Amino acid sequence: MTRRACLRSLVGSGTGAFVVAGSVLPIGSVFGQEGATNAAGENAAQSQLDASPVAATQIDLTVPQTTRWRLGVNIDTPVTFTSGLATFPVFMDWPEQTVSIKDRTVDGRVGNVAVRELDGARQVVVAIPRLTSGGSIQVELEMEVVRQPIVAPTETDNLIVPARLPREMRAYMGNSPMIDSSHPSIRALSRELAGDAPESDWEKVRQIYDVVRDKVRYQEGPIRDASDALKAGVGDCEDMTSLFVALCRNAGIPARMVWIPGHCYPEFYLEPKDAKPERGELAGNWYPCQAAGTEQFGGMLEARPVLQKGDRFRVPEQRTPVRYVAEFFRCDRQGSKAPRVEFIRKPV
Structure with a gap:
């Protein structure tokens, strides 16, 4: 996959005082001066970073793969600056992976380090009130990720699109940046597919999957809207994933993008026909597929860890x-x- 604008580090100059908005967990007390650690603070931050944002899954997970990663930011400056703010995404728990912190380095001149929770992603937020000319700071985490490949289910006839979507699923319907589900060409293709009347909802999603891989040939290039990838007939993993997600959503099927280092793929959501979830809980599962590359549908053999899930943050x-x-x-x-x-x- 080519290096995209949406994947690049964003470096700029801001104005005004430093403010952290959103939901954050301060972990300045966790990382003491020169890397010393406060035990109570460490436990709190570790719990926050390890907490799973989704319900338990019934997907068959086997053969775990363990990797270690270094994530962080290093800054050195030839000029004095104030009101510095650096953020970077970190790995988080999902049904197919667990994450733990094995080591960390935090320069004492950092004002505060916090974890910010987004819906489907997690950031480390670094506040630098002032750094003088010639100064430098370092904030790094070493994270261990245990990821398990997902095996596709063998019984799929009873899996259906939810008749009534829970509130948390609405973010995975409609339009998102570069996913123009309501574009006339997307709607026209969706109507065409609906006319074939697949035997089950699983087969309906499979039909969308096959159409995307049939109509779009893999080719790296500039990032495209889903409708532009459909029109051009070429696209990379981002474009093909966007088109799959757009067609699913237009057909009333919740779908989202999954981001891993150097790649992305989609997931779609179905639940058992006789499911009776408790209020506010999900009864079904997210099922992955490989829009670009080796064919994988309903399962995923992938060792690279999940960085974030979603496409409208x-x-x-x-x-x-x-x-x-x-x-x-x-x-x-x-x-x-x-x-x-x-x-x-x-x-590492």
Whole structure:
């Protein structure tokens, strides 16, 4: 996959005082001066970073793969700056993976470090009140991720699209950035597919999957809306995933993007026909598929960890929803030169 604007680090110059908006857990007390650790704070932050945002799954998970990753930000500056803010996404628990922190490094000149919860993503938020010319800071986490491949179900006739979507599922319907589900060409193709009347909802999704892979040939290039990928007949993993998600949503099937290092793929949601969920709970499962690459439908053999799930994130630093939660930095600098910012995400 080519390096996209939505995946790039966003480096700019801001104005005004530093403010952290949204839901955050302060972990400044967790990372003491020069890397010393407060035990009570560590337990609180570890619990927050390890908490799973979704209900237990019935998907068959086997053969776990364990990897370690370094994530963080290093900044050195030739000019004094104030009101610095750096954010970067980190791995989080999902039904198919568990995450734990194995090591961390936090420079003592950092004002505060917090974890911000978004719906489907998690960020580390680093506040730097002031850094003088020639100064540098380092914030790094070493995370261990245990990911289990997902085996596709063998019995699918009883899996259906929910008749009534829970509130939390509404984010996975309608339009998202680059996923123009309501575009006339998407709607026309969706009506055409509906006319074939598949035998089950599982087969309905399978039909969408096959059509995407039939109509769009894999080719790297500039990022496209789902409708543009359909028109061009070419696209990479992002474009093909966007088209699959757009067609599912237009057909009333909840779907979303799954982001892993260097790649993305879609998931769709179905539940058992006789399910009777408790109020506010989900009765079904999210099922992955590989829109681009080796055919995989309903299961996923993938060792790379999940970074985030979704495609319409509301990030306080961005004025409009974004499809991917990228790294971000801003500050008020005193001079014409800019701080040098390096975001880190690499396997150990």
